[in-house]
Amino acid sequence: MKGEETSGILTTSGIFLAVCLFILYLLMNTEYVIDADKLYVKSGFIYRKHLNISRITSVKKTKSLFSAPAASLDRIQLTYDKFGILVLSPKDKENFVKNLVEINPNIKDYVNL
Numbered sequence: 001m002k003g004e005e006t007s008g009i010l011t012t013s014g015i016f017l018a019v020c021l022f023i024l025y026l027l028m029n030t031e032y033v034i035d036a037d038k039l040y041v042k043s044g045f046i047y048r049k050h051l052n053i054s055r056i057t058s059v060k061k062t063k064s065l066f067s068a069p070a071a072s073l074d075r076i077q078l079t080y081d082k083f084g085i086l087v088l089s090p091k092d093k094e095n096f097v098k099n100l101v102e103i104n105p106n107i108k109d110y111v112n113l
Contacts, residue, residue, distance in 0.1 A: 032090050034099050039078075041088065055080040058109040059097050062087060 030043040034053070041049045062077040064087055072089040076097065079085055090096040101107050 032088055032096065034096075034103070037103055039100070041086065049086070051078075051080060051086065053100055053103045055084070056100060056104055056107050057081075059100065059107055060109050061093075 025044055031041075033040040033042075037053050039051045039053055039056075041047070041051070056078050058079045060077050060079075062075050063073055064075065064077065065073070074093075075087050075089045076093055077085060077087050078100075088096075097107075
């Protein structure tokens with residue numbers, strides 16, 4: 001019985017460590033790149049998206065817990081097209097949004113960052 005308890009603890013610990021390392025990997029490998037008129041979002045090998053910046057209609061500050069490629073709870077929400085939402089957490093939100101607005105001056109609601 002004692003061997004079964006030890007085995008269970010080791011298995012559970014191993015799974016917990018693997019999940020923690022995977023989450024850390026995603027957090028460390030999340031990046032946002034603005035290239036010409038496109039925004040590229042990458043979070044490890046799990047999430048990749050590219051978006052034409054001209055499709056973005058608004059940028060707002062959010063504390064949403066919505067699952068997103070964002071390494072922090074201090075996030076911004078990009079709205080695009082009619083119902084599209086992308087939640088991000090760039091390190092320098094102000095300059096990030098400033099760059100988006102320079103490319104697409106039609107972006108609304110970006111003042112309160």
